[in-house]
Amino acid sequence: MSVEHPGLFWLVATLAAYVLSRLAHHYAKSALTSPLFLTCVLCLALAVGLHASYREYMRGGQWLLMLLGPATVAFAVPLYEHRTLVRRFWPTLTLGVGLGCILAFGGAWLLSGLLDLPREVRLSVLPRSFTTPFAMAFARDVGGAPDLAAVCVILTGVCGASLGGMLLKVLPLRHALARGVMLGMGAHGAGVARARELGEEEGAVAGLVMVLAGLTCALLGPAVALFAS
Numbered sequence: 439m440s441v442e443h444p445g446l447f448w449l450v451a452t453l454a455a456y457v458l459s460r461l462a463h464h465y466a467k468s469a470l471t472s473p474l475f476l477t478c479v480l481c482l483a484l485a486v487g488l489h490a491s492y493r494e495y496m497r498g499g500q501w502l503l504m505l506l507g508p509a510t511v512a513f514a515v516p517l518y519e520h521r522t523l524v525r526r527f528w529p530t531l532t533l534g535v536g537l538g539c540i541l542a543f544g545g546a547w548l549l550s551g552l553l554d555l556p557r558e559v560r561l562s563v564l565p566r567s568f569t570t571p572f573a574m575a576f577a578r579d580v581g582g583a584p585d586l587a588a589v590c591v592i593l594t595g596v597c598g599a600s601l602g603g604m605l606l607k608v609l610p611l612r613h614a615l616a617r618g619v620m621l622g623m624g625a626h627g628a629g630v631a632r633a634r635e636l637g638e639e640e641g642a643v644a645g646l647v648m649v650l651a652g653l654t655c656a657l658l659g660p661a662v663a664l665f666a667s
Contacts, residue, residue: 443490448498455480469600474592474628492585506571513571513649520646527615535650538623539658542567542651558582565655566590567598569626572652591626598625599632606636618643623651 459476469475485495496503517524524531543564550560561582565573570591577587602621611617614637621629622644630648634641 443488443494445497445500448490448495449501450498451484452477452481452499452502455484469596472596472599472628472631475596478589478592506574509571513652516642516645517649520642523642523646530615531619531647531650534619534623535647535654538567538619538647539651539654542623543658559586562586563590566594567624567626568652568655569648572655576655595625595628599628602629603632614639615643619647622647626651 456473456477458480459471459473462476463471463473481495484490485492546564546566547560550563555563558581561580562577562584563586564580564582565576565587568576568591570588573587573591574584576582577584599621602624605620606617611620617636618633618640621633621640623629625632626648630641630644633644
């Protein structure tokens with residue numbers, strides 16, 4: 439017999455899981471200890487162990503979900519801070535983000551089509567390469583499931599950051615701009631964290647690309663919704 443827990447319990451549990459994940463990643467850096475991934479695993483394990491439903495968890499999780507709005511607005515800050523970088527490399531950044539968005543959207547749509555996924559699932563997978571606030575808003579606007587979109591974003595970020603680190607050892611990418619663009623476009627938030635480990639400039643470029651890609655995702659939402667209808 440399951441016992442329902444108050445929303446405050448799940449809020450505190452989520453924050454505690456994040457703190458533990460940060461500590462684990464500090465002492466053992468790997469994709470499995472990434473806070474983005476490990477926090478979800480710990481919360482899922484707790485929910486399963488307590489026989490709690492997703493609806494029960496969201497009584498506390500909704501407070502964190504509400505912060506996605508301010509977080510989206512806050513993305514304007516790195517754009518302003520790195521406006522000089524944008525003016526200097528705008529052709530390269532525009533080309534990189536544009537091609538990256540086309541590949542991200544096209545690859546997700548093609549793969550989900552080959553797997554014959556339902557329309558709602560396909561529209562939820564579509565923004566997997568964009569950071570969570572933009573992906574959830576996109577999925578909501580085009581008729582997908584925002585929560586499923588967030589899960590796809592997390593999996594993409596963890597896998598992208600891990601594979602990106604491996605590719606950097608193989609590909610002849612020596613310029614900080616190229617390395618930052620690859621990680622920021624391919625793994626959004628997790629990629630930014632990985633890029634910051636490489637250097638300050640790589641981290642700045644990756645963060646900027648993540649924001650630009652998210653804005654592109656938001657702008658393309660209405661067109662995608664029209665195409666998919």
